[in-house]
Amino acid sequence: MTSMxxxxxxxxxxxxxxxxxxxxxxxxxxxxxxxxxxxGILQNGPFVPRKEIEASTVDGVLVPAYWVNKLxxxxxxxxxxxxxxxxxxxLILLDALTLxxxxxxxxxxxxxxxxxxxxxxxxxxGSEEVKDNQRQxxxxxxxxxxxxxxxxxxxMFERFSKLMTELQIHAKYYDMKELNVKFLLTLxxxxxxxxxxxxxxxxxxxxxxxxxxxxxxxxELEFFQKxxxxxxxRGKMANMSGALVAHVPRITQHSEETQVTQPALVxxxxxxxxxxxxxxxxxxxxxxxxxxxxxxEEMEKMDNPxxxxxxxxxxxxxxxxxxxxxxxxxxxxxxxGNSSKVEGGATRGGYKIxxxxxxxxxxxxCNELGHFATECRRPK
Numbered sequence: 001m002t003s004m005x006x007x008x009x010x011x012x013x014x015x016x017x018x019x020x021x022x023x024x025x026x027x028x029x030x031x032x033x034x035x036x037x038x039x040g041i042l043q044n045g046p047f048v049p050r051k052e053i054e055a056s057t058v059d060g061v062l063v064p065a066y067w068v069n070k071l072x073x074x075x076x077x078x079x080x081x082x083x084x085x086x087x088x089x090x091l092i093l094l095d096a097l098t099l100x101x102x103x104x105x106x107x108x109x110x111x112x113x114x115x116x117x118x119x120x121x122x123x124x125x126g127s128e129e130v131k132d133n134q135r136q137x138x139x140x141x142x143x144x145x146x147x148x149x150x151x152x153x154x155x156m157f158e159r160f161s162k163l164m165t166e167l168q169i170h171a172k173y174y175d176m177k178e179l180n181v182k183f184l185l186t187l188x189x190x191x192x193x194x195x196x197x198x199x200x201x202x203x204x205x206x207x208x209x210x211x212x213x214x215x216x217x218x219x220e221l222e223f224f225q226k227x228x229x230x231x232x233x234r235g236k237m238a239n240m241s242g243a244l245v246a247h248v249p250r251i252t253q254h255s256e257e258t259q260v261t262q263p264a265l266v267x268x269x270x271x272x273x274x275x276x277x278x279x280x281x282x283x284x285x286x287x288x289x290x291x292x293x294x295x296x297e298e299m300e301k302m303d304n305p306x307x308x309x310x311x312x313x314x315x316x317x318x319x320x321x322x323x324x325x326x327x328x329x330x331x332x333x334x335x336x337g338n339s340s341k342v343e344g345g346a347t348r349g350g351y352k353i354x355x356x357x358x359x360x361x362x363x364x365x366c367n368e369l370g371h372f373a374t375e376c377r378r379p380k
Contacts, residue, residue, distance in 0.1 A: 012095045015103060020124045021169055027096055031089070037082070038089050038113075045114045046086035049079040089113035093120075135170040142167065147188045153220050156187070157213050164209075180204040180212055187216070194219045306374075 010033070013026040031038045041047070049070040056063050075083065090113045097104040097120075106123060107116040125131060142163060147156050160183060167173070174182075181204060184195045194216060362369050365376040 012092060015097045015100045017100065017103070017124060021166075023096075027093075031092065034092065035085065035088075037085055038092075041086055041089055041113055042117050043114070046112050047079075047082040049075050049083065086113050090116060093117065131170060135167075135172055138163065138167050138170060139172060142182070145182070146186045151188065153188070153191065153213070153217055157183075160186075161209075176206075176208070177204045179209055180207060183209060183212065190223055191216055191220060 010030065013023055013030060016023045028039075031042070050067045051070050051074070052065055052067050055065045070079070090110075093107070093113060093116050094104065097107065103120065103123070107119050110116040110119060126134075145160065145163065164174075164179065181199075184199060187195055198212070198215065358372070359370055361372060363371055363373050363376050365373040365380060366378045
């Protein structure tokens with residue numbers, strides 16, 4: 001199978017002005033695969049058979065030998081095939097321009113494939129002055145190239161590769177080491193340590209930009225994975241300490257003359273022990289109203305010296321209000337007995353009405369209900 005037969009089985013790339021550089025690359029590959037001689041025709045024009053006129057003497061004057069174009073009737077068979085190559089090439093270009101009627105109308109009057117190709121380049125790429133201006137713009141973009149804020153390595157590499165391709169199209173080339181150094185110096189900050197290691201441990205003259213990207217991409221994936229694991233562990237620690245530490249935001253009230261900063265109200269949480277069906281103790285966090293807690297004034301008036309001391313010592317701690325207990329001046333001291341009768345001889349849970357029902361309090365010494373640690377008879 002000849003190259004012409006092979007190319008006939010491949011569809012001619014349709015002209016795309018919006019993606020001209022891509023189309024140009026595709027059509028050049030198609031033309032080269034169809035017949036290698038086509039590239040010479042695009043650059044130098046169609047093949048013209050010529051013949052040599054030998055030197056002669058006319059009226060005593062020596063006329064040196066020279067070449068003239070042959071007439072079509074004088075073409076040999078191999079020469080006819082070469083001349084026909086220009087016609088085949090024109091047909092390929094016109095087929096590629098079929099969908100773009102405007103461009104097809106611009107080149108339909110050209111007499112050779114070379115003229116067609118030059119006109120297409122002029123209309124799509126501009127004159128040499130325009131090409132020089134575009135080249136300078138791309139060089140400026142290359143020199144100012146940097147990673148954008150929040151940009152990952154893959155997106156940055158795609159922008160850099162596209163810029164390099166456009167520079168090559170406009171005949172601007174850089175050596176491998178210069179490209180590698182430029183790429184490393186423009187990477188995001190989270191790759192700074194890896195960049196230093198690469199520059200110290202690798203020969204940037206022999207490593208390709210794609211290989212460099214692969215090494216950096218592996219490091220970036222490991223970096224983000226470690227950071228995600230660390231963030232999850234910190235989140236767990238924050239949840240565990242959330243019952244101990246509360247952040248109080250501050251609200252600033254603006255007025256015409258002064259600004260007063262006051263702490264904002266934060267909902268209070270209560271931790272309760274809940275026993276489920278399997279007799280397991282579960283801590284439950286619920287919202288608690290301010291009325292459920294003693295104020296500092298109430299605690300300082302308590303008859304219990306321990307609670308009064310706690311109120312003065314730990315002013316940032318709030319103590320839950322016991323509804324059956326009243327501050328000093330309204331009731332007597334705690335009754336240490338196991339059964340105290342109410343007025344009229346009635347009893348209520350073994351304690352007087354208005355007294356603390358110690359059956360709900362747990363001893364922190366023996367962990368049993370019914371008394372305080374100061375009353376415990378077991379060894380400390």
